Amino acid sequence: MSNFKFPPINSLLHSELRLKIVVALDSLQSADFMYLCQITDSTRGNLSTQITTLMDAGYIDVTKSGLGRFSRTTCSITSKGREALRNYEDGLRKIFSQEVPAQEEQKMINP
């Protein structure tokens, strides 16, 4: 029986696009939709869906300003989102630094 303990990993952040959005917002005060589109190299539709998911989880705040064609969506990270990112990153680093037994590793890949 091994003593290995797998730290809980945030499934919401375990998606490349959502992770990129949260990391980008963590380094900034706020960013608009265009900027996130450019930095994440994603399509508008996909980005919009992921932003809604993160907003529903309370990880980011979304503000809409302007009207019609000139409307602007600005996103900023919340303290909850910042904490989730820290925990996620710490968890990954912990796993990376630990010796994972082959049996546990197999469980992680095929739970």
Next chain:
Amino acid sequence: MKSVIEHTLDIITRTRGEVLGHKEPTGETLFMVWGYPTAFFLLLEFAALMLLHQNWCTWIWLGIPLVGAPLMIYYLRKDDDHTHCRTIEANVILQMWMFLGFISCLGGFLMGCADVFEICYCTFQGLLVSMGCFVTGVILRFRPKTLCGFIGAILSFAALFFQGEHWPWQLFVAAVVAIITLIIPGHLFRRYVRITFRKNS
């Protein structure tokens, strides 16, 4: 499994690096947006007081926030439209200047109401603006701004030499401080941003 984690950590590092690497300092126009009205209205007030000797002339400075505030809002929106993001540093600088501006205006208003112009308020105001310029230079790692803030702070003390009936000269000193701490660093910083960040755009 480790390669997956390594890839995820790499995404985090790369995204962070990309965001930090492409951060263009904003708000270079804000220094001039506040600098020109400040210098203009202070010199106008100085000239009016020297020529007319009327009490109402001491309220001419109110033109500074009346002109500066709408221009600031306009240029902030323009900056956001250009960069599409606001950095943490830019937000700290903006909030600091809003605080300094508010305190400065409140002080001027109270001085005007109390009719106590013998107090060297211009020294205090000059020190506030110089401090803002110095701290902005430190945050943005732009040495000319830091230096201008330092020179402005020393120059602010010159207002102490104009007491009694010569007090309007304090306004002249404050206008010179505004030129040194707001207009000159504003132009220098705009040139620096254009050369460093926008040469390829």
